[in-house]
Amino acid sequence: MVVLLLSIKAELENVTDLVPASNHFEYFFRVKCNSCHEEHPKLVSINRKEEREVSGGKGATANFVWRCGMCKRESSAKFDPAPPTPYSAENAQFAPLLKIECRGLELVGFDPSGTWKCVGMKGTVFPEVDMSEGEWSDYDEKAALPVGVSEIESQWTRA
Helix, strand or coil: CEEEEEEEEEEEECEEEEEECCCCCEEEEEEEECCCCCECCCCEEEECCCCEECCCCCCCEECEEEECCCCCCEEEEEECCCCCCCECCHHHCCEEEEEEEEECEEEEEEECCCEEEEEECCCCEEEEEECCCCCEEEEECCCCEEEEEEEEEEEEEEC
């Protein structure tokens, strides 16, 4: 078992506190088997509110249970119960977003697609920041400034 830390960095224009918009956010990850080192060809989605039973785990559950297509070994991943940390780093530096406990697999990629939320400089909440295109822009009427999120990058490290 290993706990992985997902850190992100992004170019934030006149906004702060970038975080997934809801607890039912679908995270998209690239997965690799620790046994045969085969990487799944597609992104997999994991929702922190959905739990599945782990076979042979005596009632144990995980947010993601996966059987490798190559070696057929079952692996699982479970989100840390702490909520995601809002991103507000200055100078586009990496900052922790969330932790996931992995058994038999490794998460090796992250796609930020989905609906996020952030806060403008004068407190305007932007609840529907759609990152499906990789960037988002709008106008903050309160602050009379353009706002945006772009160039999201991620990195995985051991927590």
